[in-house]
Amino acid sequence: MVAEIITIGDEILIGQIIDTNSAYIASELQKLGVAVYQITSVQDDREHILKALRDAESRAQLVLITGGLGPTKDDITKHTLTEYFEDQLVENQEVLQHIEFLFEKYISTPISDLNRRQAMVPSKARILHNAHGTAPGMWIKGKAAVFVSLPGVPFEMKQLFQDQLVPKIITEFTRPVLLHKTLITYGLGESAIAERIAHWEDSLPVHMKLAYLPNLGKVRLRVSIRGTDPEALQDELQQRLGELKMLISDILFAEEDGEPLEVTLGKLFRAKGKSLAAAESFTGGKIAAQLTAVPGASQYFRGSLVSYATSVKSGLLGVSQALIKEHSVVSEAVACAMAANARKLMHSDIAVATTGNAGPTKGDSKSPIGTVYIALATENGVFAEKFTMGNHRERIVQKSVHKAFELLQKEILKY
Missing domain, CATH: 3.30.70.2860 (Alpha-Beta Plaits)
Structure with missing residues (x-):
């Protein structure tokens, strides 16, 4: 079974936003056994959208469209779909009631006719309920393919995809x-x-x-x-x-199994019943950010102390000033002290700490740019490893976060 993805919006083509929707949809379709043949981004233009729809239907059995479903004049997806299917817009009472409910309960500005207009949908469409927004999803059967229109707002699209679309794909299509x-x-x-x-x-x-x-x-x-x-x-x-x-x-x-390492880490820590804390310097809280982006992180992750400045390492985190003076802030000794103190402060089973030089200047350390120390503190002791991560600031930081996750995975598997 083959699918295509079409994203609609000038904001994608001018680089104003990054098209994360296509990556998410393609990844989820793969899990269902649906191969994505092509991803196309088009501007908010009637002829451009119509051509993309025709081309996609000639190649795929399932065409997913995101974007262009808002209440303003530049959101023309519904009107173009109506033209493509030789259909007409009709008011859907369930969608209208949901829009009025959202405005009454969550939105401070008064509802307008422009907002109510989002309840106008092609008569041939089967509605996919958007619990978190005013633009409904739509399922329309064409001559050779099924077309699914999804809202462009990522969190709305993802929820609708999982709750409404996945069950329909499973029941409507035979998939390998x-x-x-x-x-x-x-x-x-x-x-x-x-x-x-x-x-x-x-x-x-x-x-x-x-x-x-x-x-x-x-x-x-x-x-x-x-x-x-x-x-x-x-x-x-x-x-x-x-x-x-x-x-x-x-x-x-x-x-x-095709999941990010922070997801795997969360599963392992929960399964082992162990807790984790972090003390971050040059990574600036990115370890904590990636861990807590995964639902359920609170079950094992205690928190992170971002001790970016040397004074915070010695003050809040309690790293000895004498130790810093003797070994430098970017050193194995300081990394180990950071991890050990974070484990003690946050009462965790394991703690990870990062200290390093991400550049472009050396700051309080004499170590070359790209020098990184990552330490782990456990019930069995404390150790640190030294890495050289290159000279590109963003890559140094992200490579170090990845390496911290790898060391944590290796350690938690010992339990």
């Missing part, structure tokens, strides 16, 4: 089984890995694929398999993965 497994490697580049596993990769059957996903010091190897028998596919996938692991055992760090 699609399984993924990702191996995370460190210490070898993409091309070197490709040379090492070339024979294994060449032997893969046509229903299996390998993708190389290099990013910030690591290479993820995603193996995908497609078919109809879930048990047989799982057995075949595990057999092939076993062969691959033997070839890369010296650089293999972890496995994942």
Whole structure:
């Protein structure tokens, strides 16, 4: 089964906003066994949208559209869909009641006729309830494909996608089984890995694929398999993965099922019943931000103390000024003290700490830019590792966050 995604909005094409909707939709469709053939972004223009709809229907069985559903004149998706399907707009009473409810309970400005106009939908559309917004989703059957129009606001779209659209895709379409497994490697580049596993990769059957996903010091190897028998596919996938692991055992760090490492970490900490705290310097709270972006983080994550300034490390965090003076603020000793004190202050089982030079200047440290120390404090002791992360500030920070998560994963798996 093949799908296409169309995003509508001038703001995407001029770079005013980043199209995160397409990435989310494509990722979720893959989980359902739906392959995305093409993603297209078009401006708020009638002819441009009509052409995109025609082209998509010629290639796909499912076409998902986001954006252009607002109350203002530049939001023309509904009108263009009505023209495409030779339909007319009608007022949907359920949508109207929901809009009036939202304004009465959550919106301070008075409701206007412009807002009520969002209850006007194509008569051929089946409404997908948008619990968090005024623009409903719409499901319309075309001659060769089903068209689904979704709101452009990301949190509205995601909730509607999961609650309303996923069940309909499952019941309305026959889909293949699609399984993924990702191996995370460190210490070898993409091309070197490709040379090492070339024979294994060449032997893969046509229903299996390998993708190389290099990013910030690591290479993820995603193996995908497609078919109809879930048990047989799982057995075949595990057999092939076993062969691959033997070839890369010296650089293999972890496995994942296509989810971010912070999600995997949360599952592991909750399963082990352990708590986590952080003391961050140059990472500026990014460890905490990524952990707490995942629902349920409060079950294991105590918090983070962002001790960006040296005075805060010695003051609030309690790192000895003598220790800082002797070893420098960017050092193994200070990183270990930060982790140990954070663990004690926040009464956690494990604590992680970061200190380093992200540049462009050296600040209070004499260490070269890119020098990073990441420490872990556990019930078994405290240790730190030194890394050299290059000279690009943003990459230094994000690579360090990734490395902190990797060290945490390795540690929590010991319990």
